[in-house]
Amino acid sequence: VKANLNGTLLPVEDARLPAQDHGVLYGDGLFETLRVYGGRFFRLSAHLERLRLGAAQIALQLPWTDGVLIAALEATGAANGFGDGVLRLTVTRGAGPALPVLDGCGPPNYLITARGLNPQAGSPVSACFAGRHPQASSPAIKSISYQPFVLARAEARQRGFDEALLTVDDTVVESSTGNLFAVIGGRLITPPLDSGCLAGITRAAVLEIAESALGSKGKPLSVEERTGSVRKRDLLRADEVFLTNSVSGIQPVVRLEDHTYRMAPGALTGLLQRLYRELVARETAG
Amino acid sequence: VKANLNGTLLPVEDARLPAQDHGVLYGDGLFETLRVYGGRFFRLSAHLERLRLGAAQIALQLPWTDGVLIAALEATGAANGFGDGVLRLTVTRGAGPALPVLDGCGPPNYLITARGLNPQAGSPVSACFAGRHPQASSPAIKSISYQPFVLARAEARQRGFDEALLTVDDTVVESSTGNLFAVIGGRLITPPLDSGCLAGITRAAVLEIAESALGSKGKPLSVEERTGSVRKRDLLRADEVFLTNSVSGIQPVVRLEDHTYRMAPGALTGLLQRLYRELVARETAG
Numbered sequence: 001v002k003a004n005l006n007g008t009l010l011p012v013e014d015a016r017l018p019a020q021d022h023g024v025l026y027g028d029g030l031f032e033t034l035r036v037y038g039g040r041f042f043r044l045s046a047h048l049e050r051l052r053l054g055a056a057q058i059a060l061q062l063p064w065t066d067g068v069l070i071a072a073l074e075a076t077g078a079a080n081g082f083g084d085g086v087l088r089l090t091v092t093r094g095a096g097p098a099l100p101v102l103d104g105c106g107p108p109n110y111l112i113t114a115r116g117l118n119p120q121a122g123s124p125v126s127a128c129f130a131g132r133h134p135q136a137s138s139p140a141i142k143s144i145s146y147q148p149f150v151l152a153r154a155e156a157r158q159r160g161f162d163e164a165l166l167t168v169d170d171t172v173v174e175s176s177t178g179n180l181f182a183v184i185g186g187r188l189i190t191p192p193l194d195s196g197c198l199a200g201i202t203r204a205a206v207l208e209i210a211e212s213a214l215g216s217k218g219k220p221l222s223v224e225e226r227t228g229s230v231r232k233r234d235l236l237r238a239d240e241v242f243l244t245n246s247v248s249g250i251q252p253v254v255r256l257e258d259h260t261y262r263m264a265p266g267a268l269t270g271l272l273q274r275l276y277r278e279l280v281a282r283e284t285a286g
Numbered sequence: 287v288k289a290n291l292n293g294t295l296l297p298v299e300d301a302r303l304p305a306q307d308h309g310v311l312y313g314d315g316l317f318e319t320l321r322v323y324g325g326r327f328f329r330l331s332a333h334l335e336r337l338r339l340g341a342a343q344i345a346l347q348l349p350w351t352d353g354v355l356i357a358a359l360e361a362t363g364a365a366n367g368f369g370d371g372v373l374r375l376t377v378t379r380g381a382g383p384a385l386p387v388l389d390g391c392g393p394p395n396y397l398i399t400a401r402g403l404n405p406q407a408g409s410p411v412s413a414c415f416a417g418r419h420p421q422a423s424s425p426a427i428k429s430i431s432y433q434p435f436v437l438a439r440a441e442a443r444q445r446g447f448d449e450a451l452l453t454v455d456d457t458v459v460e461s462s463t464g465n466l467f468a469v470i471g472g473r474l475i476t477p478p479l480d481s482g483c484l485a486g487i488t489r490a491a492v493l494e495i496a497e498s499a500l501g502s503k504g505k506p507l508s509v510e511e512r513t514g515s516v517r518k519r520d521l522l523r524a525d526e527v528f529l530t531n532s533v534s535g536i537q538p539v540v541r542l543e544d545h546t547y548r549m550a551p552g553a554l555t556g557l558l559q560r561l562y563r564e565l566v567a568r569e570t571a572g
Contacts (some may be wrong), residue, residue, distance in 0.1 A: 027313030033531075126539070252411070
């Protein structure tokens with residue numbers, strides 16, 4: 001079986017994508033699956049149009065004309081002796097920095113892979129309901145199918161913000177790169193794991209150290225994992241908001257949409273930052 | 287910058303993953319981002335535990351002991367002169383057939399990439415709300431971040447079914463590999479594009495040909511894209527149900543959960559299959 005990588009035909013076993021390609025690191029790419037009938041593509045132009053629509057939506061500039069892609073598809077079909085078969089055209093963001101960003105990525109790569117027809121294609125199938133839409137992935141899974149987060153963050157950047165807070169209806173689940181906490185009336189709140197947020201390592205560490213912290217009234221901080229997660233309006237009237245992840249630790253949010261918090265870091269966020277630094281120092285001591 | 291691919295240290299530019307790896311084709315893999323402080327990992331065991339929990343959830347057998355992964359992480363940190371920095375451990379499903387399946391894939395690959403610290407890490411950030419949870423990707427985007435669909439289909443197979451119908455609450459959006467149609471009382475219905483389904487090329491072709499088809503009463507078939515999409519119970523009392531995609535064309539559903547349809551293909555499904563074959567033959571004629 002022959003594949004086509006950026007115009008070069010080669011045995012599919014030898015086709016490799018750079019590990020720095022964000023298609024590999026973040027699932028940041030698109031594909032089209034094309035059916036070939038007697039050496040001819042069915043609705044090739046509709047597939048290429050959908051590819052270009054998708055590329056525009058994810059701000060991916062495709063450097064290839066339709067003519068280039070069609071020639072590559074035809075060459076790959078011919079190299080595999082199609083006939084009848086299936087070609088998949090995959091385009092990826094290209095190599096970039098080891099961060100979920102769009103800037104500094106590229107050029108994109110394209111890859112065409114081929115397969116024969118399954119003799120059962122089109123025959124009757126049985127089906128079941130999948131309990132939830134699979135796009136709502138499990139919080140325990142830190143998947144490389146990360147494109148939705150990449151795009152949410154890119155949209156935030158485009159709007160002049162650093163981070164995106166991911167919402168479902170009017171509740172907030174997490175940020176595009178970490179978990180979310182708020183301090184409201186001396187209580188620390190965070191969306192529970194069953195909200196669909198990631199089971200963050202730093203989130204767990206913050207919940208640990210929060211128990212030893214003192215709230216604004218000098219009493220031990222009360223920690224609450226909000227059932228049904230945290231509402232947008234809770235965050236906008238919060239005293240303090242911060243984000244957590246393994247790389248940045250505790251990140252104060254200074255501004256949320258057009259609301260600016262009085263202090264960033266606020267008193268409690270600053271205290272938790274210090275306690276977190278101390279925890280890290282203790283656990284990573286030589 | 288040095289990367290580590292399955293135990294081999296090499297310049298990151300030279301690290302490449304096979305195009306047949308389902309991590310590349312379907313975003314089917316996991317990752318962990320680890321912060322290194324003065325040459326020591328913070329909560330490495332918690333990261334590895336989350337990786338193993340995630341692997342178990344996606345039925346990915348990791349062939350490496352913690353000792354192997356820890357040694358590889360330490361070697362990669364040392365090769366990059368850490369100090370303080372960030373390592374990312376990526377594990378992928380491994381090479382497999384060009385289909386969204388788990389069977390026949392592997393062995394898994396692991397890749398460790400390294401980066402320095404962003405000097406702004408931990409400093410205050412601005413944030414905005416992202417209009418919808420980004421896991422609900424746009425129907426126009428056929429993303430390689432495909433793992434949720436792979437897993438839904440694998441779950442269906444495990445339950446003894448061929449396909450999974452993806453639901454949101456009590457409505458059905460699409461199948462794990464295509465669009466969904468039902469015939470109810472002589473009308474053809476399908477979830478509308480704003481339900482979150484893919485804008486399928488075959489879906490569009492079926493909507494075209496349905497206009498020339500005749501319903502059970504000999505009158506032109508009425509086609510309806512159901513607002514708010516199609517409910518589970520609509521499907522269970524439908525006369526006919528079928529799935530569409532570019533590879534298989536029109537696939538009759540013979541059984542849905544414990545309900546078996548009277549005929550598969552039903553009369554109208556069979557008619558549409560014939561009209562679709564004729565359309566394909568016309569458009570791909572030499």
